Amino acid sequence: MSQTTFALVDCNNFYASCERLFRPDLKDKPIVVLSNNDGCVISRSKEAKALGIRMGIPFFQIAPLIKRYDITLFSSNYALYADMSQRVMQTLGNLSPRIEVYSIDEAFLDLSGTHSLFDMQILGETIQSKILKDIGLSVGVGIAPTKTLAKLANYGAKHYPKTGGVVDLSLKRRQHNLMKITPVSEVWGVGRQLSKKLAFMNIKTAWDLACSNPAEIRRLFSVVLERTVRELNGENCLSLEEIAPAKKQIISSRSFGERITNIESMREAISSYASRASEKLRAENQLSKFMNIFITTSQFNPNTPYYAKSQSVQFITPTDDTRIILTAANQALERIWKDGFAYAKAGIMLADFSYKHQQQLDFFHNNPNSDKLMKTIDTINQKSRHTLFFASQGIEQHWGMKRDYLSPAYTTNWKDLMSVK
DNA sequence: TCTGGGGTCCTAGGACCC
DNA sequence: TCTGGGGTCCTAGGACCC
Numbered sequence: 001m002s003q004t005t006f007a008l009v010d011c012n013n014f015y016a017s018c019e020r021l022f023r024p025d026l027k028d029k030p031i032v033v034l035s036n037n038d039g040c041v042i043s044r045s046k047e048a049k050a051l052g053i054r055m056g057i058p059f060f061q062i063a064p065l066i067k068r069y070d071i072t073l074f075s076s077n078y079a080l081y082a083d084m085s086q087r088v089m090q091t092l093g094n095l096s097p098r099i100e101v102y103s104i105d106e107a108f109l110d111l112s113g114t115h116s117l118f119d120m121q122i123l124g125e126t127i128q129s130k131i132l133k134d135i136g137l138s139v140g141v142g143i144a145p146t147k148t149l150a151k152l153a154n155y156g157a158k159h160y161p162k163t164g165g166v167v168d169l170s171l172k173r174r175q176h177n178l179m180k181i182t183p184v185s186e187v188w189g190v191g192r193q194l195s196k197k198l199a200f201m202n203i204k205t206a207w208d209l210a211c212s213n214p215a216e217i218r219r220l221f222s223v224v225l226e227r228t229v230r231e232l233n234g235e236n237c238l239s240l241e242e243i244a245p246a247k248k249q250i251i252s253s254r255s256f257g258e259r260i261t262n263i264e265s266m267r268e269a270i271s272s273y274a275s276r277a278s279e280k281l282r283a284e285n286q287l288s289k290f291m292n293i294f295i296t297t298s299q300f301n302p303n304t305p306y307y308a309k310s311q312s313v314q315f316i317t318p319t320d321d322t323r324i325i326l327t328a329a330n331q332a333l334e335r336i337w338k339d340g341f342a343y344a345k346a347g348i349m350l351a352d353f354s355y356k357h358q359q360q361l362d363f364f365h366n367n368p369n370s371d372k373l374m375k376t377i378d379t380i381n382q383k384s385r386h387t388l389f390f391a392s393q394g395i396e397q398h399w400g401m402k403r404d405y406l407s408p409a410y411t412t413n414w415k416d417l418m419s420v421k
Numbered sequence: 422t423c424t425g426g427g428g429t430c431c432t433a434g435g436a437c438c439c
Numbered sequence: 440t441c442t443g444g445g446g447t448c449c450t451a452g453g454a455c456c457c
Contacts, residue, residue, distance in 0.1 A: 035425035042425070058424040076425085103457045191455050222431060224455080251427055300424055347426090402423095 003112070004236055005120065005170065008142045008150040009092060009127060010106035012158070012165075015043035018084045019074045021136050022410045022418065030071040034059055037255050037402045038075055075403035083411045087135050095127055100240045108147060110240045124166035144169035147238045148231035151188040152178060152206060172234070179207035179232065189228045194221065206232060246353070247284055252277040253294075253347020257402035260343040266295065267330055268394030273348045274329040275390055278322040281350055282378060287318035290352035291325060293332045298344040309336040318354050321374060325350070326390060 011017060015033040020026050030051055033043035040058045051069055053062055065071060085104045093099050098110035111123065124141040131139050142153025143166075153167040156178050160167075169175045185195040187206050201220075203209050210232035218226035227237040252273040260266050270293060281288055294310035311332040319325065329348055377388050408416035 037423095037425070039423080039425055056424085060423040063423085105457080189455065193454060222454090224431065245429095247428080249428075253426070255425070298424085301422095345425095 003170075004145055005111040005114070006144060006147050006150040006240070007096075007109040007111050007124065007127070008102075008106060008147070008154045009109065009131075009139050010154055011088060011131075012138045012140060013043055013045055013049075014085075014105035014137075015074075015076060015081055016045040016048070017137050018081050019077070019407055020045065021084070022407065023072075026072055030069055031074065032062075032066075032071055033074045033076055034405065035076060037257055038073075038404055039255065042076065073405040075406040077407050077409065079409045079412045080407065084135070084137070088131060088137060088139075091131055091134050092127070095130065098240055098242060100242055101244070108150065108240055111143065120168040120170050121166060124168060125164070128166055138165065141166045142169070143167065144175065145234050146231040146236050147240075148188050148228055149175060149234065152182065152186070152232075155182065155186050175232075175234070176207065179210055180205060182206040184209050187228060187232070189224060194225065197221075246286065246355075248353065249349055249351040250277050250280045250284070250288075251347060251349045252280070253345065253349075254401065255345040256343070256399040258399060259298075260346075260399050261341070263333070263337050263339075265394070265399045266333060266337065266343060266346065267392060268397060269346050269399055270295075270329050270333050270348065271326055271390060271392035271394070272397070273346065274326045275322050275393055277348050277350050278320060278325045278374075279378060279381070281320045281353075282374060284353075285356050286353040287320050287356055288325075288350040288353055289315050289318045290350065291315065291328055291332070292349045292351070293329050293336075293347070294349075295333070295336060295343055295346040297341050304342055305340075307338060307341045309338075311336045318352075320356065322377070322390065326392060330392065 016031045019033060020031055026045075028047060029045070030048035030053075031045040032041050032048050032053060034040065035042045038059055040056055041053060041062065042056070044053050044055070048071060051065065051071070053065065053071075066073065081104060088105075089099070089101050089107060092107050092109060096109040096111060100108040100110075102108055109127075111120070114123065120143045124143055127141055128139055131137055140154050140157040142150045142155070142157050144150040144153045149169055152175075153169040156169075157163050157165050157167040167178070169178065182205060183195075184190055184198055184203055184206055185192070187209060190198070190209070198204070198209065201212075203212060209229060212229060214226045214229045217229050230237050254269075254273065256269065260269065274293075291313045292310055294308065296308035297304060297306050299306070299308075313328045313332055315324070315328070380387050410416055410418055
Protein backbone atom coordinates (compact mmCIF):
# COMPACT_ATOMS: atom_id res chain seq x y z
CA MET A 1 0.00 0.00 0.00
CA SER A 2 1.43 3.33 -1.00
CA GLN A 3 1.69 6.20 1.40
CA THR A 4 -0.71 9.12 1.09
CA THR A 5 0.64 12.56 0.39
CA PHE A 6 -1.21 15.82 0.85
CA ALA A 7 -0.15 19.30 -0.08
CA LEU A 8 -1.66 22.33 1.57
CA VAL A 9 -1.33 25.40 -0.62
CA ASP A 10 -2.30 28.71 0.85
CA CYS A 11 -1.97 32.28 -0.33
CA ASN A 12 0.16 34.66 1.67
CA ASN A 13 -1.75 37.59 3.17
CA PHE A 14 -4.48 36.84 0.65
CA TYR A 15 -6.72 39.93 0.78
CA ALA A 16 -3.81 42.35 1.11
CA SER A 17 -2.01 40.59 -1.74
CA CYS A 18 -5.09 40.80 -3.98
CA GLU A 19 -5.30 44.54 -3.39
CA ARG A 20 -1.62 45.03 -4.10
CA LEU A 21 -1.86 43.08 -7.34
CA PHE A 22 -3.71 46.02 -8.84
CA ARG A 23 -1.65 48.65 -7.10
CA PRO A 24 1.97 47.93 -7.98
CA ASP A 25 2.85 51.33 -6.53
CA LEU A 26 2.26 49.76 -3.11
CA LYS A 27 5.06 47.23 -3.45
CA ASP A 28 6.96 46.87 -0.15
CA LYS A 29 4.49 49.26 1.55
CA PRO A 30 2.30 48.43 4.55
CA ILE A 31 -1.26 47.54 3.58
CA VAL A 32 -4.20 46.74 5.82
CA VAL A 33 -7.57 45.29 4.77
CA LEU A 34 -10.53 45.99 7.05
CA SER A 35 -13.56 43.84 7.83
CA ASN A 36 -17.11 44.74 6.86
CA ASN A 37 -18.00 48.18 8.16
CA ASP A 38 -14.31 48.93 8.35
CA GLY A 39 -14.53 47.46 11.83
CA CYS A 40 -11.29 45.63 12.38
CA VAL A 41 -8.14 44.41 10.66
CA ILE A 42 -8.52 41.13 8.78
CA SER A 43 -5.50 41.06 6.48
CA ARG A 44 -2.07 42.69 6.59
CA SER A 45 0.84 42.83 4.23
CA LYS A 46 4.21 41.67 5.53
CA GLU A 47 5.21 45.27 6.15
CA ALA A 48 2.06 45.96 8.19
CA LYS A 49 2.70 42.86 10.28
CA ALA A 50 6.21 44.11 10.93
CA LEU A 51 4.71 47.28 12.39
CA GLY A 52 3.02 45.13 15.02
CA ILE A 53 -0.52 45.47 13.71
CA ARG A 54 -2.39 42.47 15.08
CA MET A 55 -4.98 40.38 13.31
CA GLY A 56 -8.52 41.29 14.39
CA ILE A 57 -7.60 44.50 16.17
CA PRO A 58 -10.34 47.18 16.01
CA PHE A 59 -9.50 49.79 13.41
CA PHE A 60 -9.86 52.78 15.73
CA GLN A 61 -7.11 51.38 17.93
CA ILE A 62 -4.56 51.55 15.13
CA ALA A 63 -5.85 54.78 13.58
CA PRO A 64 -2.87 56.80 14.93
CA LEU A 65 -0.43 54.45 13.20
CA ILE A 66 -2.00 54.92 9.78
CA LYS A 67 -0.63 58.40 9.22
CA ARG A 68 2.63 57.87 11.01
CA TYR A 69 3.66 54.90 8.90
CA ASP A 70 1.78 55.80 5.74
CA ILE A 71 -0.31 52.64 5.80
CA THR A 72 -2.73 52.15 2.91
CA LEU A 73 -6.22 51.04 3.94
CA PHE A 74 -8.73 48.94 2.07
CA SER A 75 -12.31 48.05 2.89
CA SER A 76 -12.89 44.40 2.14
CA ASN A 77 -13.81 43.81 -1.48
CA TYR A 78 -15.14 40.27 -1.58
CA ALA A 79 -16.09 40.39 -5.23
CA LEU A 80 -12.41 40.85 -6.03
CA TYR A 81 -11.13 38.23 -3.57
CA ALA A 82 -13.67 35.61 -4.65
CA ASP A 83 -12.70 36.09 -8.27
CA MET A 84 -8.97 35.87 -7.55
CA SER A 85 -9.62 32.80 -5.42
CA GLN A 86 -11.40 31.09 -8.27
CA ARG A 87 -8.41 31.69 -10.54
CA VAL A 88 -6.01 30.24 -7.99
CA MET A 89 -8.20 27.15 -7.48
CA GLN A 90 -8.54 26.60 -11.18
CA THR A 91 -4.78 26.69 -11.65
CA LEU A 92 -4.33 24.26 -8.76
CA GLY A 93 -7.00 22.01 -10.26
CA ASN A 94 -5.00 21.87 -13.46
CA LEU A 95 -1.89 20.84 -11.54
CA SER A 96 -3.57 18.10 -9.53
CA PRO A 97 -6.79 16.28 -10.36
CA ARG A 98 -7.80 15.77 -6.73
CA ILE A 99 -8.32 19.01 -4.89
CA GLU A 100 -10.32 20.16 -1.88
CA VAL A 101 -10.98 23.88 -1.74
CA TYR A 102 -10.72 24.39 1.98
CA SER A 103 -11.26 28.14 2.22
CA ILE A 104 -11.11 31.23 0.07
CA ASP A 105 -7.31 31.19 0.12
CA GLU A 106 -6.25 27.60 0.64
CA ALA A 107 -6.66 24.14 -0.81
CA PHE A 108 -5.52 20.61 -0.13
CA LEU A 109 -4.15 18.63 -3.05
CA ASP A 110 -3.90 14.87 -2.98
CA LEU A 111 -0.48 14.00 -4.38
CA SER A 112 -0.62 10.33 -3.39
CA GLY A 113 1.08 8.18 -5.96
CA THR A 114 3.05 10.99 -7.51
CA HIS A 115 5.87 10.81 -5.03
CA SER A 116 7.50 7.88 -6.68
CA LEU A 117 7.68 9.95 -9.85
CA PHE A 118 8.62 13.36 -8.55
CA ASP A 119 10.69 14.87 -5.84
CA MET A 120 8.09 16.43 -3.54
CA GLN A 121 10.16 19.50 -2.81
CA ILE A 122 10.48 20.24 -6.51
CA LEU A 123 6.79 19.60 -7.09
CA GLY A 124 5.98 22.09 -4.32
CA GLU A 125 8.23 24.68 -5.88
CA THR A 126 6.60 24.09 -9.25
CA ILE A 127 3.16 24.77 -7.79
CA GLN A 128 4.46 27.89 -6.13
CA SER A 129 6.06 29.36 -9.24
CA LYS A 130 3.07 28.49 -11.42
CA ILE A 131 0.68 30.46 -9.21
CA LEU A 132 3.09 33.35 -9.01
CA LYS A 133 3.59 33.46 -12.76
CA ASP A 134 -0.03 32.93 -13.84
CA ILE A 135 -1.82 34.94 -11.18
CA GLY A 136 0.79 37.01 -9.43
CA LEU A 137 0.12 35.75 -5.90
CA SER A 138 2.67 34.14 -3.65
CA VAL A 139 1.72 30.93 -1.87
CA GLY A 140 3.15 28.67 0.80
CA VAL A 141 3.18 24.92 0.22
CA GLY A 142 3.28 22.25 2.91
CA ILE A 143 3.59 18.59 1.95
CA ALA A 144 3.06 15.64 4.30
CA PRO A 145 1.30 12.26 4.72
CA THR A 146 -1.73 13.64 6.63
CA LYS A 147 -3.73 16.83 6.42
CA THR A 148 -2.75 17.91 9.92
CA LEU A 149 0.93 17.40 9.11
CA ALA A 150 0.50 19.22 5.79
CA LYS A 151 -0.94 22.15 7.76
CA LEU A 152 2.04 21.99 10.04
CA ALA A 153 4.41 21.90 7.06
CA ASN A 154 2.65 24.95 5.67
CA TYR A 155 3.12 26.74 8.98
CA GLY A 156 6.82 25.94 8.74
CA ALA A 157 6.93 27.25 5.18
CA LYS A 158 5.47 30.56 6.29
CA HIS A 159 7.27 30.92 9.55
CA TYR A 160 10.78 30.18 8.31
CA PRO A 161 11.69 32.32 5.30
CA LYS A 162 14.75 30.17 4.64
CA THR A 163 12.46 27.39 3.42
CA GLY A 164 11.49 29.55 0.45
CA GLY A 165 7.87 28.87 1.24
CA VAL A 166 7.91 25.14 0.52
CA VAL A 167 8.28 22.46 3.20
CA ASP A 168 8.22 18.75 2.51
CA LEU A 169 7.59 16.61 5.58
CA SER A 170 7.53 13.25 3.84
CA LEU A 171 10.29 12.03 6.13
CA LYS A 172 9.48 11.18 9.76
CA ARG A 173 12.69 12.77 10.92
CA ARG A 174 11.72 16.11 9.42
CA GLN A 175 8.21 15.87 10.91
CA HIS A 176 9.70 15.33 14.35
CA ASN A 177 12.19 18.15 14.02
CA LEU A 178 9.53 20.67 13.08
CA MET A 179 7.10 19.46 15.76
CA LYS A 180 9.73 19.89 18.45
CA ILE A 181 10.08 23.60 17.73
CA THR A 182 6.40 24.35 17.04
CA PRO A 183 4.12 25.57 19.85
CA VAL A 184 1.10 23.34 20.31
CA SER A 185 -1.17 26.34 19.68
CA GLU A 186 -0.05 26.30 16.03
CA VAL A 187 -1.41 22.81 15.49
CA TRP A 188 -4.54 22.68 13.32
CA GLY A 189 -7.51 22.19 15.64
CA VAL A 190 -5.80 23.48 18.77
CA GLY A 191 -7.10 26.91 19.68
CA ARG A 192 -6.62 29.19 22.65
CA GLN A 193 -8.69 27.27 25.18
CA LEU A 194 -7.16 23.91 24.38
CA SER A 195 -3.62 25.34 24.44
CA LYS A 196 -4.25 26.66 27.92
CA LYS A 197 -5.53 23.32 29.19
CA LEU A 198 -2.75 21.41 27.48
CA ALA A 199 -0.15 23.69 29.04
CA PHE A 200 -1.35 22.55 32.46
CA MET A 201 -0.53 19.02 31.43
CA ASN A 202 2.89 20.17 30.31
CA ILE A 203 2.01 19.68 26.66
CA LYS A 204 3.60 22.72 25.09
CA THR A 205 4.86 21.75 21.66
CA ALA A 206 3.33 19.88 18.75
CA TRP A 207 5.79 17.13 19.60
CA ASP A 208 4.48 16.85 23.18
CA LEU A 209 0.98 16.44 21.79
CA ALA A 210 2.09 13.85 19.25
CA CYS A 211 3.72 11.84 22.06
CA SER A 212 0.65 11.83 24.30
CA ASN A 213 -1.68 8.89 24.66
CA PRO A 214 -4.62 9.14 22.22
CA ALA A 215 -7.04 7.31 24.53
CA GLU A 216 -6.14 9.59 27.40
CA ILE A 217 -6.60 12.66 25.19
CA ARG A 218 -10.01 11.39 24.14
CA ARG A 219 -11.05 10.89 27.75
CA LEU A 220 -9.85 14.30 28.88
CA PHE A 221 -10.80 16.29 25.78
CA SER A 222 -12.68 14.87 22.82
CA VAL A 223 -12.55 12.58 19.87
CA VAL A 224 -11.55 15.56 17.75
CA LEU A 225 -8.29 16.12 19.59
CA GLU A 226 -7.63 12.39 19.61
CA ARG A 227 -7.74 12.46 15.83
CA THR A 228 -5.27 15.33 15.85
CA VAL A 229 -2.83 13.26 17.91
CA ARG A 230 -3.16 10.36 15.50
CA GLU A 231 -2.75 12.61 12.47
CA LEU A 232 0.45 14.06 13.93
CA ASN A 233 1.73 10.50 14.10
CA GLY A 234 1.08 9.96 10.42
CA GLU A 235 -2.20 8.09 10.81
CA ASN A 236 -4.77 9.35 8.30
CA CYS A 237 -8.03 10.31 10.02
CA LEU A 238 -9.13 13.11 7.71
CA SER A 239 -9.69 12.44 4.04
CA LEU A 240 -9.80 14.75 1.07
CA GLU A 241 -13.28 16.17 0.55
CA GLU A 242 -13.43 16.99 -3.11
CA ILE A 243 -17.15 17.68 -3.08
CA ALA A 244 -18.27 20.21 -0.54
CA PRO A 245 -20.88 18.65 1.76
CA ALA A 246 -24.32 20.23 1.69
CA LYS A 247 -24.71 23.18 4.01
CA LYS A 248 -26.66 22.64 7.23
CA GLN A 249 -27.37 26.25 7.90
CA ILE A 250 -27.17 29.56 6.11
CA ILE A 251 -26.58 32.77 7.97
CA SER A 252 -26.85 36.27 6.68
CA SER A 253 -26.04 38.92 9.24
CA ARG A 254 -24.24 42.19 9.42
CA SER A 255 -23.45 45.08 11.69
CA PHE A 256 -24.85 48.39 10.56
CA GLY A 257 -22.81 51.31 9.28
CA GLU A 258 -24.77 53.46 11.69
CA ARG A 259 -27.00 52.42 14.58
CA ILE A 260 -30.64 51.70 13.82
CA THR A 261 -33.26 53.26 16.09
CA ASN A 262 -36.49 52.91 14.12
CA ILE A 263 -38.32 49.82 13.01
CA GLU A 264 -38.61 50.95 9.39
CA SER A 265 -34.86 50.77 8.89
CA MET A 266 -34.73 47.47 10.73
CA ARG A 267 -37.38 46.09 8.39
CA GLU A 268 -35.20 47.07 5.45
CA ALA A 269 -32.18 45.41 6.98
CA ILE A 270 -33.98 42.20 7.93
CA SER A 271 -35.62 42.10 4.50
CA SER A 272 -32.25 42.45 2.82
CA TYR A 273 -30.67 39.69 4.88
CA ALA A 274 -33.70 37.44 4.38
CA SER A 275 -33.51 37.99 0.66
CA ARG A 276 -29.79 37.25 0.56
CA ALA A 277 -30.20 34.10 2.68
CA SER A 278 -32.98 32.86 0.37
CA GLU A 279 -30.72 33.40 -2.62
CA LYS A 280 -27.97 31.35 -1.01
CA LEU A 281 -30.51 28.65 -0.17
CA ARG A 282 -31.66 28.38 -3.78
CA ALA A 283 -28.06 28.22 -4.96
CA GLU A 284 -27.72 25.14 -2.73
CA ASN A 285 -30.86 23.59 -4.20
CA GLN A 286 -32.29 23.20 -0.74
CA LEU A 287 -35.51 24.04 1.04
CA SER A 288 -35.63 25.29 4.59
CA LYS A 289 -38.05 24.52 7.40
CA PHE A 290 -36.57 26.63 10.14
CA MET A 291 -35.81 30.30 10.37
CA ASN A 292 -34.37 32.41 13.14
CA ILE A 293 -33.91 36.17 13.16
CA PHE A 294 -32.03 38.20 15.74
CA ILE A 295 -31.47 41.84 16.55
CA THR A 296 -28.97 43.18 19.04
CA THR A 297 -27.46 46.39 20.37
CA SER A 298 -23.69 46.71 20.71
CA GLN A 299 -22.12 44.19 23.04
CA PHE A 300 -19.06 46.35 23.53
CA ASN A 301 -20.43 49.58 24.88
CA PRO A 302 -21.29 49.25 28.58
CA ASN A 303 -22.77 52.78 28.70
CA THR A 304 -25.73 52.16 26.40
CA PRO A 305 -28.61 49.87 27.34
CA TYR A 306 -28.23 46.33 26.05
CA TYR A 307 -30.97 44.38 24.33
CA ALA A 308 -30.72 41.24 22.26
CA LYS A 309 -33.53 39.03 21.18
CA SER A 310 -34.18 36.35 18.64
CA GLN A 311 -37.28 34.68 17.28
CA SER A 312 -37.67 31.38 15.49
CA VAL A 313 -40.22 30.32 12.93
CA GLN A 314 -41.07 26.84 11.65
CA PHE A 315 -42.36 26.64 8.10
CA ILE A 316 -45.10 24.08 7.68
CA THR A 317 -43.93 23.38 4.16
CA PRO A 318 -40.20 23.67 3.43
CA THR A 319 -39.54 26.67 1.24
CA ASP A 320 -36.95 28.62 -0.71
CA ASP A 321 -39.30 31.41 -1.75
CA THR A 322 -38.00 34.85 -0.86
CA ARG A 323 -41.52 36.18 -0.44
CA ILE A 324 -42.48 33.59 2.15
CA ILE A 325 -39.21 33.91 4.06
CA LEU A 326 -39.35 37.68 3.91
CA THR A 327 -42.90 37.84 5.23
CA ALA A 328 -42.12 35.45 8.07
CA ALA A 329 -38.99 37.40 8.95
CA ASN A 330 -40.87 40.67 9.17
CA GLN A 331 -43.63 39.15 11.29
CA ALA A 332 -40.99 37.75 13.62
CA LEU A 333 -39.37 41.17 13.81
CA GLU A 334 -42.63 42.77 14.98
CA ARG A 335 -42.63 40.36 17.92
CA ILE A 336 -39.15 41.15 19.18
CA TRP A 337 -38.72 44.80 18.25
CA LYS A 338 -38.48 47.24 21.13
CA ASP A 339 -38.29 51.00 20.74
CA GLY A 340 -35.65 53.01 22.49
CA PHE A 341 -32.52 51.02 21.71
CA ALA A 342 -29.66 51.73 19.33
CA TYR A 343 -29.31 48.50 17.38
CA ALA A 344 -25.90 47.56 16.05
CA LYS A 345 -26.48 44.28 14.30
CA ALA A 346 -29.15 41.92 13.00
CA GLY A 347 -29.31 38.73 11.05
CA ILE A 348 -31.22 35.72 9.88
CA MET A 349 -30.45 32.02 9.96
CA LEU A 350 -32.04 29.33 7.83
CA ALA A 351 -31.73 25.68 8.80
CA ASP A 352 -33.39 22.26 8.80
CA PHE A 353 -32.83 21.70 5.09
CA SER A 354 -34.14 19.15 2.67
CA TYR A 355 -33.33 18.67 -0.98
CA LYS A 356 -35.61 20.35 -3.38
CA HIS A 357 -36.15 17.32 -5.61
CA GLN A 358 -37.02 15.13 -2.63
CA GLN A 359 -39.74 17.42 -1.41
CA GLN A 360 -42.53 15.96 0.66
CA LEU A 361 -45.67 17.90 -0.09
CA ASP A 362 -48.33 18.59 2.46
CA PHE A 363 -51.68 17.00 1.76
CA PHE A 364 -53.37 20.38 1.73
CA HIS A 365 -50.47 22.18 0.19
CA ASN A 366 -51.29 24.28 -2.81
CA ASN A 367 -48.02 24.66 -4.60
CA PRO A 368 -47.40 28.37 -5.07
CA ASN A 369 -45.15 27.45 -8.00
CA SER A 370 -42.89 30.36 -7.37
CA ASP A 371 -39.99 28.66 -9.06
CA LYS A 372 -40.11 30.61 -12.26
CA LEU A 373 -40.20 33.99 -10.58
CA MET A 374 -37.35 33.19 -8.17
CA LYS A 375 -35.25 31.65 -10.92
CA THR A 376 -35.71 34.71 -13.09
CA ILE A 377 -34.70 37.02 -10.28
CA ASP A 378 -31.64 34.92 -9.50
CA THR A 379 -30.55 34.76 -13.12
CA ILE A 380 -30.73 38.50 -13.53
CA ASN A 381 -28.99 39.20 -10.24
CA GLN A 382 -26.22 36.75 -11.01
CA LYS A 383 -25.35 38.78 -14.07
CA SER A 384 -25.54 42.07 -12.26
CA ARG A 385 -25.87 42.06 -8.52
CA HIS A 386 -28.75 43.85 -6.81
CA THR A 387 -30.56 44.67 -10.04
CA LEU A 388 -33.86 43.26 -8.84
CA PHE A 389 -34.82 43.44 -5.20
CA PHE A 390 -37.88 43.53 -2.99
CA ALA A 391 -39.28 46.90 -2.07
CA SER A 392 -39.10 46.12 1.64
CA GLN A 393 -35.32 46.02 1.37
CA GLY A 394 -35.36 49.78 0.95
CA ILE A 395 -33.60 51.84 -1.65
CA GLU A 396 -31.40 54.21 0.26
CA GLN A 397 -30.32 51.81 3.00
CA HIS A 398 -28.90 54.47 5.31
CA TRP A 399 -27.98 51.74 7.76
CA GLY A 400 -25.83 50.01 5.14
CA MET A 401 -22.24 49.01 5.45
CA LYS A 402 -19.48 51.48 5.92
CA ARG A 403 -16.84 50.94 3.24
CA ASP A 404 -14.77 54.09 3.09
CA TYR A 405 -11.70 52.55 1.50
CA LEU A 406 -13.17 50.29 -1.14
CA SER A 407 -11.03 49.41 -4.14
CA PRO A 408 -12.57 49.09 -7.63
CA ALA A 409 -13.94 45.73 -8.80
CA TYR A 410 -11.05 45.36 -11.24
CA THR A 411 -11.93 41.89 -12.46
CA THR A 412 -15.69 41.67 -12.12
CA ASN A 413 -17.04 44.97 -13.38
CA TRP A 414 -16.44 46.35 -16.85
CA LYS A 415 -16.39 49.92 -15.77
CA ASP A 416 -13.68 49.19 -13.19
CA LEU A 417 -11.40 47.52 -15.69
CA MET A 418 -7.87 48.87 -15.52
CA SER A 419 -6.67 50.97 -18.44
CA VAL A 420 -3.14 51.27 -19.66
CA LYS A 421 -1.98 54.68 -20.66
C1' DT B 422 -17.82 57.75 18.38
C1' DC B 423 -15.38 53.44 16.36
C1' DT B 424 -14.83 46.07 17.83
C1' DG B 425 -16.54 41.08 10.95
C1' DG B 426 -19.12 37.25 9.07
C1' DG B 427 -20.04 32.55 8.19
C1' DG B 428 -19.51 28.03 9.13
C1' DT B 429 -18.73 22.99 11.54
C1' DC B 430 -18.53 19.51 15.08
C1' DC B 431 -18.85 17.67 19.79
C1' DT B 432 -20.62 17.22 24.47
C1' DA B 433 -23.49 17.53 28.41
C1' DG B 434 -27.80 17.55 30.25
C1' DG B 435 -32.78 17.39 30.22
C1' DA B 436 -37.06 15.34 28.55
C1' DC B 437 -39.21 11.47 27.35
C1' DC B 438 -40.04 6.59 26.36
C1' DC B 439 -40.27 1.68 27.45
C1' DT C 440 -39.38 0.81 53.18
C1' DC C 441 -38.36 0.08 48.69
C1' DT C 442 -37.58 4.55 43.73
C1' DG C 443 -33.86 0.93 37.36
C1' DG C 444 -31.54 1.27 33.32
C1' DG C 445 -30.93 2.09 28.76
C1' DG C 446 -31.96 4.40 24.65
C1' DT C 447 -33.09 8.49 21.69
C1' DC C 448 -33.84 13.10 20.62
C1' DC C 449 -33.25 17.87 21.24
C1' DT C 450 -30.96 22.05 22.70
C1' DA C 451 -27.55 25.11 24.44
C1' DG C 452 -23.07 26.07 24.82
C1' DG C 453 -18.34 25.65 23.83
C1' DA C 454 -14.58 24.96 20.92
C1' DC C 455 -12.57 25.26 16.57
C1' DC C 456 -11.73 26.94 11.58
C1' DC C 457 -10.96 30.71 7.90
